[in-house]
Amino acid sequence: MISALLYLQVTSTRNRLVTRIKRLRQPKYLFGGIVGMLYFYWYFFRPILSAPGRGRSVAFQVPGLSPDLMEGIVALVLLVVVLFSWIFPSQRTALTFTEAEIAFLFPAPVSRKGLIHFKLLRSQLAIFFTTLLLTFFSHRLGGFAWIHAAGWWMILSTLNLHFLGGSFARTALMDRGITPWGRRLRIVGLLSVFLVLTGAWIWRQLPTLEPGQLKDPEALKDYFLLAVDSGPLGVLLYPFRLLARPFLAADSSVFLASLGPALVILAVHYVWVVRSNVAFEEASVEASKKLADKVAAIRSGNWQAAQKNFKKKRDPFVLAPAGPQAVALLWKNLISAGQSFSPRLWIMLSILVLSVGVAVAPTLGRSGAGPVVVSIVGILFSWTFLLGPQILRQDFRQDLQLMDVLKTYPIRGWQVVLGELLTPALILTALQCLLLWFGASLLIFTGLKNIPGAAVIGVALGATFLSPVTNLLMLLIPNSAVLIFPGWFHSKDAVQGIEATGQRLIMMLGQALAFLLALIPGSLAFSAVFFGLKFAVGALWSAVPPAALAAALVLAGEAAMGVLLLGRVYEKFDLSDELRG
Amino acid sequence: MIQVDGLTKLYGEFVAVNELSLMVRPGEVMGLVGPNGAGKTSTLRCLAGIIPPTRGTIQICGHDLARAPIEAKQKLAFFTDEPRLFDYLTVWQHLVFTARVYGVQGFAPVAEQLLQELELADKRNALPSELSRGMKQKLVIACGLVHAPQVIFFDEPLTGLDPLGIRRMKDSILKRAREGSAVIISSHLLHLVEEICSHILILKNGRKIADGTMEEITRRFSGTGGTSDLEEIFFRATIEEQAGAAPSSPPVL
Structure with a gap:
């Protein structure tokens, strides 16, 4: 009997391997495979092949440990x-x-x-x-x-x-x-x-x-x-x-x-x-x-559903039957994100965080721990930009498997796109604002002499203007990729292997590049207003909020155009190819 | 009313639906039958606006699905064979969401009535994972009916339902038709089609090989035996099409 089981195991493994090799004929897997192999070679094989102790007995040792x-x-x-x-x-x-x-x-x-x-x-x-x-x-x-x-x-x-x-x-x-x-x-x-x-x-x-x-x-x-x-x-x-x-x-x-x-x-x-x-x-x-x-x-691209045991969650707000339909998608996705994202909770959390910031700042200032805490808050703030859009996927990446249901709804494409983007953008913005103003209150009230309060407030206010539009733009990119290259997200084959790693790397690099390009007009607007005000009236820190607002408006324009364009892509999105796999 | 002219759907070189034209008036129930791979599901998906047709026009209550998709979709409901639900929304939240999507003012009494009618009232706070397959199917139907559609498409509506559920589903379909909805049902269950459909359309290899009222179809394919059994008619029609010759009996497996 064990021979039959062994046969099952061996043939299953062999067939899986053959399938993977065969699918390399598709460009998306071939490019993914090449990039994945380069990645594995660079990070794993190369150190072994070029290790100074290769062939000699260099003892395994963690530095500092006998x-x-x-x-x-x-x-x-x-x-x-x-x-x-x-x-x-x-x-x-x-x-x-x-x-x-x-x-x-x-x-x-x-x-x-x-x-x-x-x-x-x-x-x-x-x-x-x-x-x-x-x-x-x-x-x-x-x-x-x-x-x-x-x-x-x-x-x-x-x-x-x-x-x-x-x-x-x-x-x-x-x-x-x-x-x-x-x-x-x-x-x-x-x-x-x-x-x-x-x-x-x-x-x-x-x-x-x-x-x-x-x-x-x-x-x-x-x-x-x-x-x-x-x-x-x-x-x-x-x-x-x-x-x-x-x-x-x-x-x-x-x-x-x-x-x-x-x-x-x-x-x-x-x-x-x-x-x-x-x-x-x-x-x-x-x-x-x-x-x-x-x-x-997982095969339908819904990693989060694979991890989750869904629990009943309260409505984040009362959804009236009339009004923009994008709000219905926001409401739905907020429920998916969890009841911890209700507006009431965020308001209470904001008050709490700011109160704590103001209360502990003097103590931190005296103990000298202020800069450390502010640095930690700063790192967390940066992480929300880097990792936030990857972690919060209550958008098309979540709904791709139910795209046929969405397609039957009488909703304009841009409304669907906006509705899908709003939830992660809103959560990220709320989180960033909390961190931003917590850090700002710490900086102001710890009494750090080398950073003027006006600078802190100016930068914090500017960042607050930029946060929502930047998040929208950042989320627009992976969601565009979902609609333009659905095959990279939605595959009937298991998303495993070196080629899958390569695909993810290509997507990440593509997203980073697209985001940097999208920032250029905003950066130009910021520079124009900032330096204009600086040279005209000699303002420095007080020039930051208006410059950020100008940049935010330009980025908002970009985001709006992106939503409209992606809306058209959604309306033309042909599920036929996806349904056929 | 549903009016389809020259609907063609290609998947690459493969012709899934070929020059299909049909019309379903208010109160009519059309049965879409055909062997596996005949193009039934592709047809329904095109009619529901899920996938775009390669050629042809689809009118839903006078609205061209390609030119005025919002207005057309506002009038229709599509029920798939597999219940497709959001894992994280409860029964009631599904209805609230659907009501907003379709802009159904004062939806609450309608939704309550649907829950009662479909015996889901005590499950209003349940998640899909807590529902049986039949109950999920009922929830999909409740969501689909909350905006009182005038055009309804069913793809294998009886899959996974128990005998009582089947009876209720049939009654529900007939009730919607009596209320003036135009209904298309795709099913392999020929006795269901025979029982509740006023019209039949037989598809094979993406082409319409016969359509008309039950009587018309029966008259055309009854042959010398004079049978009025849809199963026999179905075999005669599809085999006749295949052989391009005189009708014969289906192969015995």
Whole structure:
């Protein structure tokens, strides 16, 4: 029977690969593939091929960490990962199969052990790719690539088996009437007892740290090593150390010496999983349905739907039956974005943030932490521009899969486009204004002498004018791409692989270029008004808001034109090609 | 009223719909039947304004769908075989949204009545994920009817419905027709078509091979046996078209 399962796995993988190679005949995948390969070569393969220690034994080392300390830290991280896997999950055992696998394998004369083996076999493919990726990263820190790969494989395979065995054990506990919360309480209770015992042991057995040692990193490292090497924690971490050693081995002899114990741990896990006698079929059927829904959502380009368990959300505002239809799309997408985006909440949040800003500013000013906090706010503000349009996708990127429904609505194209853009633009603008005025209030009230209050207010006011139109323009670009190149977003093939990475890179570069070009007229308007006022009346900071307003008007004009043009594209958007895939 | 002249839809070189002309008057229910790949769904999608026709004109209540799409779409409703809903809107929110899209003043009593009629009243705060397939279908119908369309297209309307749901759906279609709507139903369920349609249009390979009232179609294809069974008529019509010869019995599988 295992040969049939092996055949299924091998042929599925081969066919998937062939399909991917065949689709390279389409330019969008070919260009994506080329760019993706260049990206992977540049960031992953090149460092390995051109590494100074290639062919020589350059030990793997994280700067500032000794091998002993590394081993202790890796063991501790593994322990935490394993503990989380026992504490957090609440569902029953679910070996995730595809719906086709369930339909073919569950009624077939395949033993439960056979199904588990099939699952383990299949997970090896994912482990292989994860191992490859992690090796690319870790190899940059030295050591032999093959040792890293073997070490990662050992760790990932053991963890995979542990998660599976753990899920069987959790199900067995549930079958005995122990609820997930009961299990969590017991584990946390045991953990607390263990921590108390460890604390008591450290208190009694280890020398007390002198106040001077607390500032000495070397002394702290030694103390950490003592704590994790011996006593109760040392015993608990021992198997995790054994598992980490092949990965951390400096050369092949050390690797071979550490391989035996790690393989024993792997074998014990395998026996544990295979001998577990827990019913997983029912939960697997349910899980496969969820998996299928998730895959369908991802394949239709709706990544967010794939991540979400939708919950009922309040109306963001009362939607009257009459009025511009774009508002209906705004209302719908705000619900999609979450009830946290109601106007009432934003008003309350603004008042709170500004009050806190004004209240804490003097304290921050005295402590000298003001510039640090302002810098953090500034970084967050920049991130909203860089990442905001990528994260907030309550627009065409979300609705592409329901485009046939949208097309039946009696709405003008520009209204659909505007309605689709409004939600992410509004949320981003609100967030940016909050950050902007929080930062501004901090700057003004911390009393920073080298920045005049007029400058802060001038720049903040200018940025407030520019924020909504800039967001609209930024969102216009990816949404235009959705309508002009829908195939890049909406594909019946799985959006995976090097070519998909390349496609995303091309899109990102294209968007950045388009955005920079779109900013040029606005920048010219800003410069004209700013320098005009400066030379005419000698204004400096007070010239910023009118200059920004002029730029905002130009950008708003651009955005309006963009919305109208994209509206026409939407009206001519031919779903025929998309429906045919 | 629906008036279609010379509707042609090409997918590249492939002809999905070929020079199709038809007319459905208020109160008429036309059954669109044909084998798989005949072009039924492409036809309905063109009629609903989802995809543009390659050639031909479509008039919905006197409005040209290509030149006045807003006015035309305002009058129609299209129900797909798979319920297409927004995952994050509740039943009631779907109705509120649809009412705004179609500008239905005072929609609340109409929506309430539809929820009652379709037995969704107790599900008004449920998300689509909490509804069965049949209930999702009912929600789609409620959304489609909230603006009282004068032209209705159904693509396989009975898919996934239980016997009671099927009965209610048939009644609902007939009720809309009696109220003056022009209805087109695409379905493989010939007994449904026979039961509720006043007119039949048989499509094959994108071409109309027969249309008319049930009586006209029956008269044309009944042959010497004098059968009035639509299933037999369907096989005769499609096989006759295929063979280009005298009607014969369908192959036995």
